[in-house]
Amino acid sequence: MPMNWTQARQRCQSTYTDMVVIQNQRENDYLVSMLPIKNSSPYYWIGVIKKHKNEPWTWIGNNSTWVGEHSWAANEPNNNHSTEVCVEIYVNRGENRGKWNDEKCNARKYPLCYKAQCNETSCERGRCQETINNMTCLCEPGFEGDRCQTPEELPLTNNYTQCNDTSCERGRCQETINNMTCLCEPGFEGDRCQTADELPLTNNYTVQCPPLPRPDNGYLSCFGGNLTFNSTCRYGCSLGFLILGSPEVTCEVTGVWSGPRPTCACN
Known part of the structure; x- marks a missing residue:
């Protein structure tokens, strides 16, 4: 139903988010491609107005003053009778399709509304900007990521x-x-x-284990150095005696012999 600009905005705010805001020519072209062709007025209100004749055209949703190089129809805006401070978008056939015309705000047009994609949690450290069927986050300095959630x-x-x-x-x-x-x-x-x-151990630091006593009823043979690290000693028993325990011990890096000493028991 056609309505004046104020009524159109109220309808948009009560049913959707607000009257449509166009931020660049690509959005303008996309919007027009989605609208039906109308051969004559009434066309559609869009959310850009002039609050004072000496002020720039301003979008109500984000206070942007974007106006494309070819946004206006031929000979527009003409501010007829100094009262045309609202804007409609033509959706007729021909060269003026998608162009803008300044119009009296009490004229009756169709509302053109949008549903916001942005919300309070869209961007952690940045400003949310609406795009076509989507949104993007404009991050604060020092932050990045699709939601401005990551410090640079x-x-x-x-x-x-x-x-x-x-x-x-x-x-x-x-x-x-x-x-x-x-x-x-x-x-x-x-x-x-x-x-x-x-x-690693060097000649300036030599590990040496204490001398080993010869076992009773047995003998002891050592190899690999003068009882130093990694030297090995082997025990043996005299005839008629049986060795109990490991017959071999090694000098460890800590300076002690490995394992308990074996003994020779009568067989």
């Missing part, structure tokens, strides 16, 4: 550091992107340089 990984500056006095126990802290790493002193390792390296 920005390069570090002198005002933003990860290192502090306790970052590395035995090393130097080096900044990386949103993180840090420890450059350890010689002899230390670990993510915080907290662990001493397990260095």
Whole structure:
């Protein structure tokens, strides 16, 4: 049912979200492609108005002042009698289809409404902008993602550091992107340089196990060094005696012999 501009907006707000807002030529063309052809007025109200004759045309939904280079029909807007501050969109055939015309707000046209895709939770850190059958988030500086939910990984500056006095126990802290790493002193390792390296044994540090006593009723033979690390000693029993336990022991890195000592028992 045709109605004046104020009634049309009230209808849109009560049934949908508001009167349609057009943000670019692509949206304008899409909108026109969805509307039926009308060979004569009444056409459709759209949500752009001029609040004062010296002010720009402004969209009611987002206060945008977008007007396309070819939005207006020929010789429009003409502000006939200085009272044409509302706008209709032509949907007739021919070159004026999809063009705009300024019109008196009390003229009767069909309302052209839209249903918002945006809501309060659409964008976490940004502004929601309606698009054709969808929405997009315009993120605040420093945020990204389809919902502006992810902080951007920005390069570090002198005002933003990860290192502090306790970052590395035995090393130097080096900044990386949103993180840090420890450059350890010689002899230390670990993510915080907290662990001493397990260095291989050298001639300057020799592990030596204590001498082993010869077993009663038996004998002892050692190999591989002067009772040092990895040396091996083998026990044996005299004729008529049986060895009880492992016949072989090894000098371990801790400086003790492996396992209990065997004994020789009478057979």
